[in-house]
Amino acid sequence: DYSWTEYHELNDTHRWMQQLVEKNQGIVTTFVAGRSYEGRELLGLRISHSAGVERQAIFLEAGMHAREWISPATATYFANQLLSSQQPEIQSLARSYVWYILPHANPDGYVYTHSTNRLWRKTRSPQEKNCMGSDPNRNWGFHWREVGASDEPCSESYAGPKAFSEPETESLSQYLMSLPEPVFMYVSLHSFSQLLLYPYGHTSALPENHRQLERIFSAALGGMKRRFGTRYTGGNVYDAIYPAAGSSMDWAYGVLKTKYSFTYELRPSGYSFWTGFRLPASQIIPTGQETTDSLVEMIKAAASIE
Ligand code: 0X9
Ligand code: ZN
Numbered sequence: 001d002y003s004w005t006e007y008h009e010l011n012d013t014h015r016w017m018q019q020l021v022e023k024n025q026g027i028v029t030t031f032v033a034g035r036s037y038e039g040r041e042l043l044g045l046r047i048s049h050s051a052g053v054e055r056q057a058i059f060l061e062a063g064m065h066a067r068e069w070i071s072p073a074t075a076t077y078f079a080n081q082l083l084s085s086q087q088p089e090i091q092s093l094a095r096s097y098v099w100y101i102l103p104h105a106n107p108d109g110y111v112y113t114h115s116t117n118r119l120w121r122k123t124r125s126p127q128e129k130n131c132m133g134s135d136p137n138r139n140w141g142f143h144w145r146e147v148g149a150s151d152e153p154c155s156e157s158y159a160g161p162k163a164f165s166e167p168e169t170e171s172l173s174q175y176l177m178s179l180p181e182p183v184f185m186y187v188s189l190h191s192f193s194q195l196l197l198y199p200y201g202h203t204s205a206l207p208e209n210h211r212q213l214e215r216i217f218s219a220a221l222g223g224m225k226r227r228f229g230t231r232y233t234g235g236n237v238y239d240a241i242y243p244a245a246g247s248s249m250d251w252a253y254g255v256l257k258t259k260y261s262f263t264y265e266l267r268p269s270g271y272s273f274w275t276g277f278r279l280p281a282s283q284i285i286p287t288g289q290e291t292t293d294s295l296v297e298m299i300k301a302a303a304s305i306e
Helices: 010-023 069-086 090-097 107-114 167-178 209-226 248-254 279-304
Strands: 028-035 041-047 059-061 098-102 182-191 195-198 233-236 259-268
Touching: 010 028, 010 041, 010 069, 010 107, 028 167, 041 069, 041 107, 041 167, 059 069, 069 182, 069 259, 069 279, 090 209, 090 279, 167 248, 182 248, 182 279, 195 209, 195 248, 209 233, 209 259, 209 279, 233 248, 248 259
Parallel strands: 059 098, 059 182, 182 259, 195 233
Antiparallel strands: 028 041, 041 098, 195 259
């Protein structure tokens, strides 16, 4: 049976999602936001109570960077909470929005981290100089490659030969544009360093609604700390970490016009490359719990603004 005491292979999680559809008929469906370079589905969960009632959508994207295994694990943990939590607050949120949860935005890369190279980050499309993959979080068509993105195919932050060169980002962006509901919030899960980030990555100029974003940010950090005292920092990407153009979050904010767009860099804290992506499986559940607490506070804070 599926659990959060270990990390799962892609097919395991895809099978689990199909089983959720069977077990929650009329509430859960899967969606396919396109296919990867190697032909795998970008398979996600759509959770919607009370069909026919007009609601806004919340989109949770994970697994963009292949080696950040805690990201898909946290996305599935949260999806499971939406469907089975006894907390009235979570049950109420589950019913108030249409949820789109995509655990694996880069399925080829994830499979490759299981088969061949645990620290693979990018997609798996062949590029020039016999190098493989583009950084899918530098490939989106909003201020593409302006700063903090490489034009060197062998680089870990290669932006790709052009915006949306990768089938994963191209089809996911098309899918997002095609959603019937307005997307109220877009959340991208990465790891690591325990940061919460908001736009922009291409400029130090703050987004127009930054005061609201800062208020939501504080609420989300409070939620993160409540259960185990876990401390996050962060802010706008450009100042809080480094200039980085072409992310899904910035595109969601700038093009999709989702005013509440955030990126989490999940556990662990610190910057050790050799340990940071190998968060012990025993921390999946605590990470899931505190991130669920944080998301609940984030959404409540955002909803209280409107
Ligand atoms: O560099 C990245 O893409 C993210 N950090 S990671 O270590 N997970 O690779 C930061 C993403 C935040 N940047 C933007 N959203 N622009
Ligand atoms: Zn990442």
